[in-house]
Amino acid sequence: MFSNLTKQPTDKIMAMMGKFKADPRVGKIDLGVGVYKNAEGITPVMRAVKAAEHKLWEEQQSKAYVGLVGDPAYADAMISLVLGEAVSRDKIAAAATPGGTGAVRQAFEMIKMANPEARVFVSDPTWPNHISILGYLGIEAVSYRYFNSETRGVDFAGMQEDLEGLKPGDVVLLHGCCHNPTGANLTLDQWQLVIDQLNAKGAIPMIDIAYQGFGDGLEEDAQATRLVASSVPECLIAASCSKNFGIYRERTGLLLAVAQDADLQALTQDNLSSLNRLNYSFPPDHGARVVTMILNDDALRADWKAELEAVRLEMLALREQLAGELKRLSNSDRFDFIGRHRGMFSLLGTTPDMVEVLRANNAVYMVPDSRMNIAGLDTATVPILAKAIIDAGI
Ligand code: LMR
Secondary structure (H helix, E strand, C coil): HHHHEEEEEECCCHHHHHHHHHHHCCCCCEECCCCCCCCCCCCCCCHHHHHHHHHHHHCCCCCCCCCCCCCCCHHHHHHHHHCCCCHHHHEEEEECCCCCHHHHHHHHHHHHHHCCCEEEEEEEEECCHHHHHHHHHHEEEEECCCCCCCCEEEEHHHHHHHHHCEEEEEEEECCCCCCCCCCCCCCCHHHHHHHHHHHHHCCCCEECCCCCCCCCCCCHHHHHCCCCCCCHCCCEEEEECCCCCCCCCCEEEEEEEEEEHHHHHHHHHHHHHHHHHHCCCCCCCCCCHHHHHHHHHHHHHHHHHHHHHHHHHHHHHHHHHHHHHHHHHCCCCCHHHHCCCCCEEEEECCCCCHHHHHHHHCCCCCCCEEEEEEEEEEEHHHHHHHHHHHHHCC
């Protein structure tokens, strides 16, 4: 049987993680996978997470199953974090998932269950795993223009033109904030125009929000998602706690489906439960429980928000430093976009060959599409990266 298997395509982010690990060079710089690292190169357990885990260790009496869609208290706490008061609770179906990727996967599965003809429009570029999962599920992915390689901002006219190709029932995948991989984001006015276009076409938005709190702030980063959820009849939202709670390996995500009314909410909720049961039965609980404890405790929540905000400001400062250093070395403003981008990533906008030059000559690792994880830098490595970029002739 196993001899019938064929070698699977390697995910570019995973491949690069492996190459980085195997590189013996001292001083190698990892700008690959989207994981925050502090100035010591460590991805710390956040203070509030440690405190909640400590409390949990002392108080938890049982590890028995919780529920097919997880603890309702987790869903409530996350709905309020992501959606605020934008949508009434009785319209929202929710299921805890293993990480944001689990939420994305379940959302795609649900789209296929509800409408096998639906196509999913994805930004060009998008997180590579979006395309891989769609392909695996046999769902047609259609690219829409998103990134302007001249300005390194959003090609909004191109995006709107491509979304004109939507048919009723198609789904449009949008990044709620901190676009991965580009770092270029829509303005709220542009979001409104996209919403109007989707509503006119009868298309359904699906939002992937994996970096809330890393762009312009916890509330600010949720604004677009809230605007969408309150302005369309139906939408899907895949949320991740991996980055903003720093609990990557705990696999903590949530899929939300905003339905038109309470009856459709109940039907959608039933389908989400069934999908969890079919795929993995009960979702992981530890990370979700820790998140719930933090969000529902004033002191823990305040401490978590403060630590997250410090991380966000640190990344912004690194952006500014890198843009400034590149301005000085190139004697031009062509790298100013790095300061304008938001979130963990910036797409440098160079070729895979140039990315390989940076790897070979300078032990700088980024994804072949030239996505840089800004959080992989520190004040000492920024000048090294800037010099490498200029030396490579980028
Ligand atoms: C990334 O884009 O680097 C992260 O979302 C991690 C992953 O699973 O790819």
